[in-house]
Amino acid sequence: MIHTDIYYWYGLSAMVYVITCWIFSAVRGFHNCGTPKERRDYIWPDRKMQVTIYLCATILLPYVLNPHSEAAWLLMKSYFPCTYYFYCGSMMFCFFGSVKQWKMWKTANLIAALITAIAIMPFVIHAWWPSGVLSAESIKVCNIVVIVVSIIMIVYSGVAMWQVWQWMKIARDVNYSNPEDFPTEYAHRVWSAPIVLTPLLWPAYIFDSPKIMAVLCIPLAAFNIILLLTVMPVWRRTAILSDVGEAEAVIDDGPDELAEERTNRIAAEIELFVDTEAAYLDPHLKLEQVIERCSFSRSYVSRVFQERFGGFSDYVNGLRVAYYERYIAQHPNSSAETAAEASGFTSAKAYLKAKERLSQS
Numbered sequence: 001m002i003h004t005d006i007y008y009w010y011g012l013s014a015m016v017y018v019i020t021c022w023i024f025s026a027v028r029g030f031h032n033c034g035t036p037k038e039r040r041d042y043i044w045p046d047r048k049m050q051v052t053i054y055l056c057a058t059i060l061l062p063y064v065l066n067p068h069s070e071a072a073w074l075l076m077k078s079y080f081p082c083t084y085y086f087y088c089g090s091m092m093f094c095f096f097g098s099v100k101q102w103k104m105w106k107t108a109n110l111i112a113a114l115i116t117a118i119a120i121m122p123f124v125i126h127a128w129w130p131s132g133v134l135s136a137e138s139i140k141v142c143n144i145v146v147i148v149v150s151i152i153m154i155v156y157s158g159v160a161m162w163q164v165w166q167w168m169k170i171a172r173d174v175n176y177s178n179p180e181d182f183p184t185e186y187a188h189r190v191w192s193a194p195i196v197l198t199p200l201l202w203p204a205y206i207f208d209s210p211k212i213m214a215v216l217c218i219p220l221a222a223f224n225i226i227l228l229l230t231v232m233p234v235w236r237r238t239a240i241l242s243d244v245g246e247a248e249a250v251i252d253d254g255p256d257e258l259a260e261e262r263t264n265r266i267a268a269e270i271e272l273f274v275d276t277e278a279a280y281l282d283p284h285l286k287l288e289q290v291i292e293r294c295s296f297s298r299s300y301v302s303r304v305f306q307e308r309f310g311g312f313s314d315y316v317n318g319l320r321v322a323y324y325e326r327y328i329a330q331h332p333n334s335s336a337e338t339a340a341e342a343s344g345f346t347s348a349k350a351y352l353k354a355k356e357r358l359s360q361s
Contacts, residue, residue: 006211010067013214014076018064020224021057024050027228049094053087054224059120062127073210074139075127078120078146080201080220085153086116088194089160105163112156119149157194164191197223262296266304269294270315280319281344287312317354320344324351 029051060079063072089112093105122142126134134142200220204213273279273293282289290312291301302312309315324343328334334342340351 007067010210010214011064013217014060014067015064017217017221017224018057018060020221021054024224024228025054028054050091053090056083059124059128067210069127071123071127071129071132071134075120075123076210077205077208077213078123078143081150081205082120082146082153083116084197084201085150085157085194086112088197089153089157092157092160092164092190092193108156112153115149116153119145154194161191161194193227262300263304263308266294266296266300267308270301270304270309274316275319280316281323281342283341283344283346285316285344314358316344318358321351321355321358 028047060076062069063076066072090109093109119142122134122138123146126132126139197220200216200223203209204216270290273290274285279285279289287298287302287305291298294301305312305315310318320343324339324345327339327342331339336348336351340346340348343351345351345354
């Protein structure tokens with residue numbers, strides 16, 4: 001009786017984990033809001049990937065339904081070290097490389113997915129097939145493959161961590177007119193995920209212990225819910241990390257007259273695009289968009305922003321704050337949220353932050 005009760009808890013713990021994966025997939029699959037629908041070009045491609053990845057936990061059902069099965073246990077204990085590092089690496093590349101870098105890493109991600117699928121598939125077939133399909137020798141070989149692939153995916157995840165860290169270093173407030181466009185806090189949480197999860201992924205496999213697995217499934221399930229709550233504000237947490245890898249050119253100003261003339265031209269082009277054409281009303285305006293409209297390099301444009309306008313972010317948000325005040329005067333019955341969004345801010349909170357920052361500068 002005690003033996004049966006123990007296995008009951010093993011299956012129940014696994015079920016809790018699988019259910020949280022299904023909840024994650026359902027919420028991420030069906031939850032959306034107006035902004036993503038209106039601005040699909042601004043949404044990263046990781047929503048579908050997250051749904052697919054979390055639905056993969058369905059393959060663990062043989063263990064949930066029959067934790068006595070040796071074949072189901074082989075699948076359960078191999079699943080986490082074999083797949084989770086791939087999941088972490090893929091989602092980091094996908095989320096933070098949403099605009100430019102993602103295409104660069106797409107092929108590598110597909111290859112990693114194929115390697116992971118090949119490694120885990122024998123155990124999936126073995127667990128789902130009523131009588132099993134693997135011999136004792138085959139199981140030994142498959143275990144070796146799982147370990148090797150897990151190590152490869154650790155390296156893959158490490159490369160993703162390194163790349164995201166580089167993107168975080170590149171991302172500076174001066175590149176974004178709305179700081180919310182770069183989710184620094186989210187980036188740090190996701191970046192540390194492989195490190196945090198490592199103590200939860202290996203013990204059950206190393207000690208071949210269903211009891212350890214039953215205990216570890218609970219924090220892994222909790223991690224699913226925490227991650228879901230973290231990524232829920234979809235469009236406000238979009239990470240558009242500009243590819244700013246180009247080397248900054250050394251500026252040789254030459255004669256003062258030429259330097260002044262060039263500065264005036266750049267300043268005029270900036271004002272035409274940002275102010276006259278009201279580009280500042282775009283809540284996701286980036287420095288790169290302004291550079292594309294100017295006839296000069298990033299180095300020159302950045303310098304003029306700093307010297308003439310006090311910096312890209314301060315200049316754009318100064319125009320937005322002024323527009324907000326005019327909007328409120330013309331629409332006294334409007335809410336602060338409506339006025340802020342009409343003025344190019346993502347929220348009233350963003351408006352207050354920008355105004356406070358401008359008053360201190």
